Amino acid sequence: MSRTVDKDRVVIRIAGDSGDGMQLAGGRFAEATAVFGNDLVTAPDYPAEVRAPTGTVRGVSAFQIHFASRDILTPGDTPNVLVAMNPAALKSNVDTLESGSTIVVNDDAFTKRNLVKAGYDSNPLEDGSLTEFQVHRLPMTSMTVRATEGIEGVSSRDAARAKNLFALGVLSWMYGRPLPVTEEWIEQKFAKHGPILTANLAAFHAGYNFGETTELLDVQYRVKPAALPAGTYRNVDGTTATALGLIAASVTSGLPMLFASYPITPASELLHELARQRRFGVRVIQAEDEIAAANMALGAAFGGQLGVTATSGPGMDLKAETIGLAVALELPMVIIDVQRAGPSTGMPTKPESSDLMMALYGRHGESPLPVVAAATPAHCFDAALEAVRLAVDYRTPVILLSDAFLANSSEPWLIPNIDELPRIDPRFAQGPNLDDDFLPYLRDERLARPWAIPGTIGLGHRIGGLEKEDGTGNISYEPENHARMTSLRAEKVEGIAQDIAPLEVDHEDGAELLVLGWGSSYGPIKAGVRRVRDRGGKVACAHLFHLNPLPANTGEVLRSYRRVLVAETNMGQLSRLVRAEFLIGAESFTKLEGEPMLAAEIEHEILERL
Amino acid sequence: MSRTVDKDRVVIRIAGDSGDGMQLAGGRFAEATAVFGNDLVTAPDYPAEVRAPTGTVRGVSAFQIHFASRDILTPGDTPNVLVAMNPAALKSNVDTLESGSTIVVNDDAFTKRNLVKAGYDSNPLEDGSLTEFQVHRLPMTSMTVRATEGIEGVSSRDAARAKNLFALGVLSWMYGRPLPVTEEWIEQKFAKHGPILTANLAAFHAGYNFGETTELLDVQYRVKPAALPAGTYRNVDGTTATALGLIAASVTSGLPMLFASYPITPASELLHELARQRRFGVRVIQAEDEIAAANMALGAAFGGQLGVTATSGPGMDLKAETIGLAVALELPMVIIDVQRAGPSTGMPTKPESSDLMMALYGRHGESPLPVVAAATPAHCFDAALEAVRLAVDYRTPVILLSDAFLANSSEPWLIPNIDELPRIDPRFAQGPNLDDDFLPYLRDERLARPWAIPGTIGLGHRIGGLEKEDGTGNISYEPENHARMTSLRAEKVEGIAQDIAPLEVDHEDGAELLVLGWGSSYGPIKAGVRRVRDRGGKVACAHLFHLNPLPANTGEVLRSYRRVLVAETNMGQLSRLVRAEFLIGAESFTKLEGEPMLAAEIEHEILERL
Amino acid sequence: MAVNTHNHMSGNGSGSDAATFTKQDFASGEETRWCPGCGDYAVLAAVQEFLPELGLPPERVVFLTGIGCAGRFAYYMNTYGIHGIHGRAPALATGLAISRPDLSVWALGGDGDMLSIGGNHLIHALRRNMPIKILVLNNQVYGLTKGQASPTSAFGKVTKSTPFGSEDQPFNPLALALGAGASFVARTVDRDRRHLTQVLRAAAEHPGAAFIEIYQNCPIFNDEAYAVLTDKDTKDAFQIRLEHGQPIRFGADGERGVVQRPDGSVAIVEVADVGEQDLLVHDAHCADPSRAFALAHLSQNVSAPTPVGVFRSVVRPVHGESSQAELQAAHETVGPAELDALLHAGATWTVN
């Protein structure tokens, strides 16, 4: 009989060939874990190629999940458990494991041929190189084939394909995950393919039963549900959360959405996600390029719709001129930049947050606009809503920064109450705003101009990218007018500082060091800070959700610490920003490896400075 | 008989309808002034439209020239003499005149109709509104017609058209300009149009003789030649100087030039200028858009040529992605941004220097590149050469910032000795660089990679925008490699700080305030500082010709002053840069009127701070 | 969506409001800033005069323009309008038309704007058959930037950017549009108000993307490029009027005509030589675009007799049409309940 061991948190990484269904197995495990009530963060890790050669290290696809009985913040620095479906999966991951970790392998896959493909000279399962780990050799393929024998209409190839569900079964047993979540999902997913459904269910149960009945796996772990704030949760990745945020903004504002986009990794998933949402009146158009996509969104905005476009770095370059036009037109529009590792084509599937300066300054002339950044996968929902709110309230294009990590990673999301969502009111102009006249650039108290849409009688007007006369919007080359308009555009954006939440500090008495972050460094920074505090260190942290303007109290907060450390996955862009803005000697921790930050790295950086 | 009065410096503005040939008259006056040996700076001022309605204020075209017996730096804040060829020209300029200034008008043009077109209710020449000025009413049209009567083949319309040369003749007399310069030019220019030649010469002489013989103009001014450094001079505008710099770089480096560009104001003139230079092997191609232009230049660079592209703000937006590719490819290439007043389409004909941040950060990811800025029209020659030198020596795209003011303004240029031009050596790779292998990303002591061009046996290689392995240039997704390559690209550019002139300070004992500038603010800052010094104020100034990297001693220089004032025609972009870089509380004087800075404004700002 | 807007469902470019409008209703009153004699004036006047025919009030009409002299058009129309950036009007128009099918959406630009920097948006809008009318004011030169070559400038043309003569063959804009799959392709001339109006009318009636090349004179940089088509003396000899269902013939007395040649091209003949019966009868509705393509190649840069009129006008699916009703209904009916359900989709769990 197996023992049961209690654990606070576990990091599992399940890896195999890209054809092995690792994302599916990982995703299902995450879903069951979520429903079970653990807090969790996931991180998929795909190969760059569409189909890298089977069995090679380059072709390995992995899924990491960190789950715990308390709230957690990152997908975990290093796995405690590695499931390796073939030698390549072992090879590409074993170096990250700490001594004493558990490795579960699909023994059947450790054939001579596969070992060679993975670049192994000898079989690591037998040459003693894994002695520091707890290795479990499970003949997953053959057990799956056996479990599905006799199911009519299932070839042995189909059967072998179900081995990911066998592995999922094993893991489900090891961590006491509820079976029904996965069973129901299999039943729905394969409803139209009877034999495959039966085979997958059989494989899943076989894996689970294998754990239950054999002595090979001797320990079962218990990770209790986490005491998260009350409410209804679901597991979301950043892409889904962004899509939901946009749809929520569309529904609550009454603005139909036009989402115009050109495919690009890692933003394409958002295109796919929204293309399915016709039920919500979302119109999606795949443009001929990013320039067209931005113009289409802007054209829709002129028509009184919620114009949204999404892309990644290279596409942002191309949209720059159109974003500048939107700044001049002062029309609401949301531009989503799912950042990836650059420059140029860079490493398209890898995360990096190095487009901050571009978001702020990547257009000619003085063309300021609000910049919002998502911090966690679930936060993408709020960030998207906030981007729309600012765009509509201030009649301005807004850049929403996300990144490859946030887009693909998932975590539990406390589903908000519809009634408590921020109110977004288009406030379309309905009539004259100055006696009997309509002045398209007459501003309100926010310095926002009226949004008068075609079809509205009497408000017809023509606007363009040429400098406009204050008030009337007519073309003007008058020197003072240009100065005034330039200031007004800037002040409008600066004024938003009064309309956003102040910078909140996670302070601890005695802390003299503040760690400041933005974007997806949220999780690692919080986790790193926690670790330091667990070791008795005094440290504070704060996170910027708005990069332009910065919250009104930012300077005050930063100045109240002796040292400020800015942590970001670029060469120090935010740190330059706060240095310029507040003249404080912010220090910089940067990472540029096309990988998310690790809590351990933040911990290390903090400890170095205490 | 007229008196002769000595003057140190004079600012003349000659204004008329865009069809009146004001640029020609102004340009010829400038040429004669240059040959006479005065120092000078000119500034043309065109209407925005191709042909604005005749006689209207919007249709006024003006040319301002500042010339002096000592070296001067700006086209002058306000004219001492205004030549107004019609009521609109008077109307649009009279407000800028100081009391006591001289106004010379073409009396014939002050008809009822023209007065109405210009928006005058009454004739300003008669209603007493010009009493504070010295007004000379010359019937220029009729005198020109009379002077050209009887020339065969010249209609009275042709004759009237020559009135700009009459005006030029008058001015030439007033300021004792040498006649032959202008006569020769007329003879050459109209060599193929005999009657027109004769008419123009006649008009010019008539104007000159008018001054000589009538009592209407009672004073002749003498502005002695300036004591400029020894050497041979010519008058150049920034466009010509840039073209000459590029050609000089092409000839001295032996790199044939491909200039690929898409027309845009105010960069088109450079395209026109270079398109004429086939004699120098310059190939010019008008691309379908700015993206194509940048790619063409980059393709030529790969082929071992000097790839150059030029544009203005909106075109820079479009080139961003290609510039990022050039950063990744590490190929030499020069991108010229002739800045204009933005954002968006903005005010295309008006100057502004607000693309600095974009030059530095206007691309996704970390993609650093050198940025050079021209300071005066003549300096465009050096700046272009410097941009090519850095591009070739460091295998990098270089952005050269100019602006609408520099492009059109002119000043005397001390023609350099060919032998003293900077040496630019392409150092094409000729063979293997690591044993028998050729590594396209193996760097030299400058961190520059080899430039191996197609046709070179054995050095064939493939490079692209994906992250490259250090040394080999092969595709690499390896985390540490990306970090290393990102640093190497940054260090290469930073290293240039050792290879450029240190920041030179125009210091004065006791000065505690340093005025820092870049780009075309050079002249106004120097002139403003001079004025303050003339009044006994202590002030220093320095000018940045390199914006990235900054000269190695910049921090040291800035820190040695109690206050630093950064003056620029944008919202404080350089000031943000130095704040971030050196944590000094630089103050900012900004101007955003689509007009160059004035010396008086700088003077005022300095005095406020002394 | 908004108070004061008309019914969204009446389809692009057509309407039948009771009110009638006049030319003045479509003129913004803003002072026109083209050069004296510019062909753009004539086009503006013709458009303003034609628009009342749509039966739509000015606020239901939108002009989206690019940059260039022609791009200024937007300012002079008393409609809604955007003077966008260079070359992107078809994309702006796509975004607007697809989301507001109740509007009549017009995209307009010069030959540089639409065929050089904007060429890609143009061909894609035509391919997609967006419900927009695209007017290309072709003066064979860059006007606003003062005289560089454009993609329609003749081979060998000397301009500021080609002082030794252009080394490029110009586009045949109609051929390009046909190659892109355009469902409506026409050509007309600035100075022929009646013809211009006919073509505008046909375009407005066409469901889907209409491509109209307007030969436009630029007296400053390329004067009289099309004079032969409009000068009294030469007009008859050079204008070949295409009229659906009519034999293609021209000349003062209809003495010349167009026939099919065995190699697939079409050619000009003396009617007397071939006989009336052999003349091509123009079929603008032919499903296959090959004949229209052949006609487009009869002349390049008006160096020979030049067809004007509607070359092609066929009905095919308009982008967005099929999904329009569904999306509209979805947006109108969807509310907090559906949103709440969407947010709760998939596996959820509750923490108490």
Add this chain to the structure above:
Amino acid sequence: MAVNTHNHMSGNGSGSDAATFTKQDFASGEETRWCPGCGDYAVLAAVQEFLPELGLPPERVVFLTGIGCAGRFAYYMNTYGIHGIHGRAPALATGLAISRPDLSVWALGGDGDMLSIGGNHLIHALRRNMPIKILVLNNQVYGLTKGQASPTSAFGKVTKSTPFGSEDQPFNPLALALGAGASFVARTVDRDRRHLTQVLRAAAEHPGAAFIEIYQNCPIFNDEAYAVLTDKDTKDAFQIRLEHGQPIRFGADGERGVVQRPDGSVAIVEVADVGEQDLLVHDAHCADPSRAFALAHLSQNVSAPTPVGVFRSVVRPVHGESSQAELQAAHETVGPAELDALLHAGATWTVN
């Protein structure tokens, strides 16, 4: 300009060095990273095998590619090459070819790369007749970004970006190229090595821009899109081989053929019905592109018998050709003296 480079003057794409080269000389040895079964492999092999025919050493050949699966091509050629950014290969190639006429310059990309984001550069390169060979690997889908619609995806096609079916008519790439004025237009299929090679040869021999559409199978996202053209059973019935000077006929026994229709289009007929003499004789060199255009419309998305081969190949001025000798000579002879004179041009004065 450089040591070790060959003679600059020998003109693009042709050469006659004594040395002979083999397929291996053109293979970079870099591990290919396409999916198993991808049609790109076949194209790569055919290109590598063909290139030795040029008689040019590998270092005189350059491949410039865009982004996409097809874009990876550059890495696998043992030539010089740039894997540029998405859609811009024709512009990169233009810059290189115009400045280095001694090189054989090839631009290559997928249907998305060349026809969506890169459409404008493509049509302008064709219009200008740049001396470059353009290969479009058309798999009717976005491969690298994992399965979105491309501008050649069929109307109604369900993809990741069009879950309810594409609302767009696809481009007919050959028609687009012809509409842009291309001087050489051809189509071939990945799996037919001999035909592919023939077409490459014709393109290489063509002076000026050659546009080649290669039907390329993407087994992952759009498998067997062109199967009818290559499957033994259907090949004869679906491949219409165009051969200059030959009557256009196909079928196992040449039982079907193509004729001109009175409306300007071409149509498929049973030879028995019309008689051999009425079949079209293919004339790739016809100055007028209309017949080629009609042939391009015989089938869309391989839904019907589909012509392959060289549709059009005519000689017209190549951009840069006329100025080449002058510029080359100027650059070679110009020196400090001329530069000094240029710097001193116009009025100068001397201060002592």
